Amino acid sequence: MTTQFDPQALAEHYAKATPQEILSLALEHFDDLWLSFSGADDIVVLDMAWKLNKDIKVFTLDTGRLHPETYQFLQHVREHYGIKLEVLSPDHLALQKYVSEKGLFDFYQSGHGECCGIRKIEPLRRKLSGVEAWITGQRRDQSPGTRSHVPVIEQDQAFGNDANPLIKFNPLANYSSEEVWTYIRMLEVPYNTLHERGFASIGCEPCTRPTLPNQHEREGRWWWEEATQKECGLHAGNLIAKN
Numbered sequence: 001m002t003t004q005f006d007p008q009a010l011a012e013h014y015a016k017a018t019p020q021e022i023l024s025l026a027l028e029h030f031d032d033l034w035l036s037f038s039g040a041d042d043i044v045v046l047d048m049a050w051k052l053n054k055d056i057k058v059f060t061l062d063t064g065r066l067h068p069e070t071y072q073f074l075q076h077v078r079e080h081y082g083i084k085l086e087v088l089s090p091d092h093l094a095l096q097k098y099v100s101e102k103g104l105f106d107f108y109q110s111g112h113g114e115c116c117g118i119r120k121i122e123p124l125r126r127k128l129s130g131v132e133a134w135i136t137g138q139r140r141d142q143s144p145g146t147r148s149h150v151p152v153i154e155q156d157q158a159f160g161n162d163a164n165p166l167i168k169f170n171p172l173a174n175y176s177s178e179e180v181w182t183y184i185r186m187l188e189v190p191y192n193t194l195h196e197r198g199f200a201s202i203g204c205e206p207c208t209r210p211t212l213p214n215q216h217e218r219e220g221r222w223w224w225e226e227a228t229q230k231e232c233g234l235h236a237g238n239l240i241a242k243n
Contacts, residue, residue: 005029007167011153019171022152023049023135026169027056032132034059036124037085039070039192040202041180042137043077045172047189049135050081059086059127063119064095065204073192080190088123095119105206112207112222119204128159133167141176142201142218177217 014022023045026033035058037046049056060074078085098106098118107115128134138150150173160166172180177200184191194202198210200217211220 005167007153007155011151014152016174017152019045019048019175020052022169022171023052025153026133026135026167026171027053030133030167033057033135034127034131034133035135036060036137037077038137038202039066039073039077040137041177041184041191041195042172043189043191044175044180044183045135045137046077046081047183047187048171050083054082056083057086058083059088061120061123062087062089063204064090065119065206067194067202067205067208069192069194070202073190076190088127090119090123094122107207108224111225125159128156128166129164131166133169135169135171137172138170139172139175139177139180 010025014025027049033056035046035049035056037043037058037060039060046056046058074085074087077083095118098114102110102114134156140150150170152170152173154168154170156166156168183189192199192202198212199208199220200211201221202208203221207222209220209223211217
């Protein structure tokens with residue numbers, strides 16, 4: 001990381017900047033920069049980044065419980081952009097132990113925290129431990145209860161620390177769902193076909209369902225839990241630090 005990079009000052013300076021301006025800043029300052037792509041509507045930030053740098057490094061989390069449509073979409077994205085998509089998988093021993101002890105659907109009774117910790121958090125922590133900066137598709141409107149103060153740039157306190165700082169870019173923080181879908185339609189960007197079936201927010205198959213008219217998109221995730229708990233942990237550490 002360049003010694004001149006001050007995430008807090010730059011977050012204020014770029015607070016109203018376009019996603020492309022924020023992405024350009026990230027690409028200018030960091031060589032070891034990765035984009036996190038989930039196979040949902042964060043395709044927009046991937047498309048923007050790819051148009052700025054065809055060699056953008058991209059990873060995705062394969063929890064082992066994704067929809068078939070999501071796996072198909074990941075392959076479509078790989079071919080459409082001609083990119084190498086690094087796939088992160090859970091530690092098989094930790095996952096085997098969890099499933100053997102608690103089964104495949106324990107989260108309906110015990111909450112999604114432990115399952116997400118094994119299938120998502122640990123692989124992400126493993127990846128980010130050797131990375132300088134990463135890009136996400138987080139938006140403030142995705143979850144007003146937990147993401148309403150997401151900055152466009154931040155020092156990641158969940159997966160980094162002062163000794164080994166990790167910078168996190170959220171170029172779409174100011175974007176609305178409407179703007180995301182206007183971009184997808186106008187530029188004919190590929191998208192997950194689950195969206196055509198009412199899935200606004202897409203995660204693992206057992207934890208995601210279509211939303212009804214006028215429901216917020218996060219109501220389709222972990223619907224059996226209290227609304228303020230609808231984070232898997234990928235971003236929760238930073239969100240808690242700000243609230």
